């Protein structure tokens with residue numbers, strides 16, 4: 048593989064757009080939307096591209112020519128890795144949690160079309176995916192590979208995500224008070240927290256049910272910025288999961304439709320629908336002090352909409 052870094056040095060920044068709406072005017076809050084969904088004209092885009100780019104440099108440095116990674120049947124990460132493999136001409140293997148019967152959904156069909164080899168495993172096997180025996184058996188079958196963890200989160204991914212902070216500051220001319228974004232593995236949030244200036248805060252909206260996200264981000268930060276302290280510079284919102292990962296309710300769907308119809312803003316029900324819902328709700332509840340500047344990060348993930356429409360005939 049020759050990874051020619053179209054990214055980064057001659058990467059265009061994603062647009063930063065001022066969002067005007069009476070709610071925010073009334074609350075004295077300036078809201079900007081950072082459109083990482085528009086970072087690249089095609090997949091891989093969004094936070095998945097931010098997380099992949101330095102991994103591709105690293106893979107190149109290690110002289111590996113195939114990536115193996117993990118995900119569920121509707122994974123934005125698998126979609127992004129497959130698209131990157133096609134674009135930069137390296138082999139991709141996706142270990143998918145589930146049965147081959149899931150293989151007909153839009154995400155996996157597109158991944159296969161982009162040349163990804165799919166390897167299906169049941170839930171039990173999937174839960175042991177990082178065990179040495181399993182990885183060895185995959186190496187026997189596919190040859191040596193660059194291993195990317197589920198969701199693509201590692202220190203190279205955090206480095207890529209961290210660049211959002213400085214990029215936004217350049218665009219705005221000053222450092223915004225808050226960055227709000229959805230958290231799945233927490234890798235994007237941890238990367239951004241590791242780049243904050245004093246006084247800035249990240250609000251990570253967990254799209255999973257449970258209260259483990261804060262410690263998960265803490266753990267990732269220790270890996271990314273050993274010894275540094277970001278105490279008080281991030282909060283996790285655990286009340287906007289809408290039932291759990293990839294679960295949804297009608298109020299969430301209505302919010303997504305309203306954003307699309309009133310503002311032309313496309314959101315998905317797994318990540319950005321939930322995080323934007325949270326930003327609106329937090330503004331209503333006076334979470335953001337008057338006079339503050341809030342940047343809501345649109346992390347992308349719109350490829351998942353096709354699968355959602357297939358399954359539920361909504362949106």
Ligand SMILES: *Cc1c(COP(=O)(O)O)cnc(C)c1O
Nearest residue numbers: 231232233234235318346347348
């Ligand atoms: C994967 C994904 C996330 C979660 O990112 P993490 O770094 O795993 O927290 C958020 N938004 C979108 C659109 C995603 O695809």
